[in-house]
Amino acid sequence: MxxxxxxxxxxxxxxxxxxxxxxxxxxxxxxxxxxxxxxxxxxxxxxxxxxxxxxxxxxxxxxxxxxxxxxxxxxxxxxxxxxxxxxxxxxxxxxxxxxxxxxxxxxxxxxxxxxxxxxxxxxxxxxxxxxxxxxxxxxxxxxxxxxxxxxxxxxxxxxxxxxxxxxxxxxxxxxKGCCEYTTRFTGLEGHGSAPDLGVNAVLYAVRYVNRLMQLAEEMKSRAPAASRFNPPWTTVNVGRLAGGVAHNVIPGKAELDWEMRPVQDADARHIKGALEDLVATELLPEMRRIWPEADITTETIGEVVxxxxxxxxxxxxxxxxxxxxxxxxxxxxxxxxxxxxxxxxxxxxxxxxxxxxxxxxxxxxxxxxxxxxxxxxxxxxxxxxx
Ligand SMILES: [Zn+2]
The missing domain is CATH 3.40.630.10 (Zn peptidases)
Structure with missing residues (x-):
């Protein structure tokens, strides 16, 4: 045969x-x-x-x-x-x-x-x-x-x-590498008429996404001169953002699936560091002032070098x-x-x-x-x- x-x-x-x-x-x-x-x-x-x-x-x-x-x-x-x-x-x-x-x-x-x-x-x-x-x-x-x-x-x-x-x-x-994550935001549900009494998980997720998009822009200027990739820089993608139940309810949970494709390991470390910083110094302290059990956690789905x-x-x-x-x-x-x-x-x-x-x-x-x-x-x- x-x-x-x-x-x-x-x-x-x-x-x-x-x-x-x-x-x-x-x-x-x-x-x-x-x-x-x-x-x-x-x-x-x-x-x-x-x-x-x-x-x-x-x-x-x-x-x-x-x-x-x-x-x-x-x-x-x-x-x-x-x-x-x-x-x-x-x-x-x-x-x-x-x-x-x-x-x-x-x-x-x-x-x-x-x-x-x-x-x-x-x-x-x-x-x-x-x-x-x-x-x-x-x-x-x-x-x-x-x-x-x-x-x-x-x-x-x-x-x-x-x-x-x-x-x-x-x-x-x-x-390129390929690193995938799911970030979960836990806030405090409440009535839409009193937004200050709840912790709006969707709004914190949106701030996290904004920072991610800033970092994505930053990556363009960090592309190694000799990079042969197309595009030559590390990219970031927001793949799925979900949260909330109705018009008049403060959402208590939000979930974000995102990925980055690093052209160099330093970029991946930079992005992770910047996000950890945002969570630890801004988002969590604000959330926990209203609700001490509020949380933001990131699960690593896969990090392919x-x-x-x-x-x-x-x-x-x-x-x-x-x-x-x-x-x-x-x-x-x-x-x-x-x-x-x-x-x-x-x-x-x-x-x-x-x-x-x-x-x-x-x-x-x-x-x-x-x-x-x-x-x-x-x-x-x-x-x-x-
Ligand atoms: Zn395959």
Missing amino acids: THLNRTRDILRDLIAFPTVSADPNLDMMGYIADLLDAHGARVDLIHDATGRKCNLFASLGPEIDGGVMLSGHSDVVPVTDQDWSRDPWQMWEEDARLYGRGACDMKGFIAATLALAPSFTSRNLRRPIHFAFTHDEEVGCLGAQSLVDALRDRDARPSVAIVGEPTMMGVIEGH GLHPVKDNAARHLIAELTGANSADVVPFGTEAGLFQSLGMSVVVCGPGSIAQAHKPDEFVALDQLSQCLTMLERLGQSCAA
């Missing part, structure tokens, strides 16, 4: 596991573990605290330090409220494209790496090839964080990572050799790559399909993209056996 046919079969199986981030992924990870085990890989499953989800880390080749890690996330975004033309969990093929939830983000890449496992095994690998598949990428890279912790404890670990997020097989060497482009990047050199790509780009979306870099690995993002199709109804990956990916992986096998 050709590698492409094998990839198609595996992708059909992977798409049939509805691994939406909120739901367990153990069935799919069990399927992958069996498949890799059958080809002689050493497979570890690393469970999360709930026991409902796990990361999978597997290795082929010698048990030595270094080697190349092929990385992907097992979870997909929900299909609720999306208008799919067919069942999103049953892969279909049309016009040389494979459709289904996760086809490009990023089960297509995972299927391609698994399809090549027998080929990797048949070679006399001198450098190990590792598979790292995580849970909960779409909701803050939670799995990758615990995978990084697990890898830190190992004597032998990969030195190069290829993260197969959809880039149309282009090479990405940098992306950025991938910083570096001059001497072994992963970029390797992928250039494998794909012939002679340039590398930066992108505005976050991936797990920054976390792996923080562990001292050389990292690039390169995978089949387009980010334009990710998270959309009728998500697809083109067969031609999978073929290009398979060629890259075959050359990787050769290169690790050389």
Whole structure:
């Protein structure tokens, strides 16, 4: 069977596991573990605290330090409220494209790496090839964080990572960070006719948002001169603000979902510091003068560190050799790559399909993209056996 046919079969199986981030992924990870085990890989499953989800880390080749890690996330975004033309969990093929939830983000890449496992095994690998598949990428890279912790404890670990997020097989060497928060405001409810007797949670939330927007403006002048990102500065987004019940009631609660995408760690620290300052010195003292139990708390939903482009990047050199790509780009979306870099690995993002199709109804990956990916992986096998 050709590698492409094998990839198609595996992708059909992977798409049939509805691994939406909120739901367990153990069935799919069990399927992958069996498949890799059958080809002689050493497979570890690393469970999360709930026991409902796990990361999978597997290795082929010698048990030595270094080697190349092929990385992907097992979870997909929900299909609720999306208008799919067919069942999103049953892969279909049309016009040389494979459709289904996760086809490009990023089960297509995972299927391609698994399809090549027998080929990797048949070679006399001198450098190990590792598979790292995580849970909960779409909701803050939670799995990758615990995978990084697990890898830190190992004597032998990969030195190069290829993260197969959809880039149309282009090479990405940098992306911004992505930090998401929910800030909750607790005031004191009261009758609308006596605003001074309550603590209006919505009004304090609005002041918080105003400060955030000031900080967002400030970021424009802090963009590093060499920044290749578009836009070149750290951005801030207010995604959701909710609170209050009726015209004549002082709202006692408000909730704000916001995010920032830092181009440098100092910006993230600056924004957090400025907000903590506003809360501690202005908002809370005012609120508590009227109601001592008033509060403002911020929950961190996820802090995905950025991938910083570096001059001497072994992963970029390797992928250039494998794909012939002679340039590398930066992108505005976050991936797990920054976390792996923080562990001292050389990292690039390169995978089949387009980010334009990710998270959309009728998500697809083109067969031609999978073929290009398979060629890259075959050359990787050769290169690790050389
Ligand atoms: Zn993804």
